[in-house]
Amino acid sequence: MKVTKVCCQGCGADLQVDESIRFVTCNYCHARLEIVHDSTVTHTRMLEHIGRTTEQMAGNLRVIELQNDLARLDREWALRRESFMVTGENGHRFLPTETGSLLGGGAMVLFGIVWMVLTSWMEAPLPFPLFGLLFIGFAIFGTVSGASKASDYRNAERQVSRQRSALLRQIEGLRKR
Template identity: 30%
Template structure:
């Protein structure tokens, strides 16, 4: 058995320990030490310092793990959000909102009523005026239908967004 000469990391007292030993207690001050072998050198390190460093590393790993979970959740939310977007004919898109759907419905009904008024004003709604009444009714029907569809999409989007924000808060709290 080969002995190696070391010094206590706490009090500096000389120590003679077997070269395969991993832990030792200083006989002078009672400090528990780890025997560290790096390359051809060996030294001692206080175990409480190792425990503290280990705890710091664990804390950093916990933070990195939470950040990784948040990043994955954010990527998933970005993809999910794309599915809620309403596409326009020009290729642009927007997220549905309750206000926008109500305004769109009011505009559709308003245009429909205006066109119907023109039709009724033209020969009492007979002949070509009847066509305007029909078109006005169609505008109103499409306006209300589109408004209801967008209201449904807006409600589903808001529910999904609340669920995403709740999951995000849970991850942040750990």
């Protein structure tokens, strides 16, 4: 057994250790030490420092995981948001609103009524005035489905916003440590 002289990283005291020993506690300051046997020198390293570094790395890893979760949430929301989009004239895409659905539906109902009144006034054959009822039916269906889609979008957006805020609070909390 070869005995080696090392210096305590806590208090600087000289310690004598057997070369087979890997961990030791200083008799003077009670620091827990790791004995590092390199090819040219043997020295000590404080275990508390290693523990703190490990905790810090774990905290940094958690922040990176949360940032990845945030990026994934943003990507998924971008795709989901696209599913709520409505295509209008000339291929223009937009998000539905309750107001837009009501205005569009109201215009279609008004058109249906005007159609029925004009075709009756002109004494058109029976199927022509009934097309007005068809317009009114489509208008009601379009209004209800558009308002429903707008409401679903608003609810989904609120949910994603809450999830995003929670992730940002967690990230900020970990960074303050």
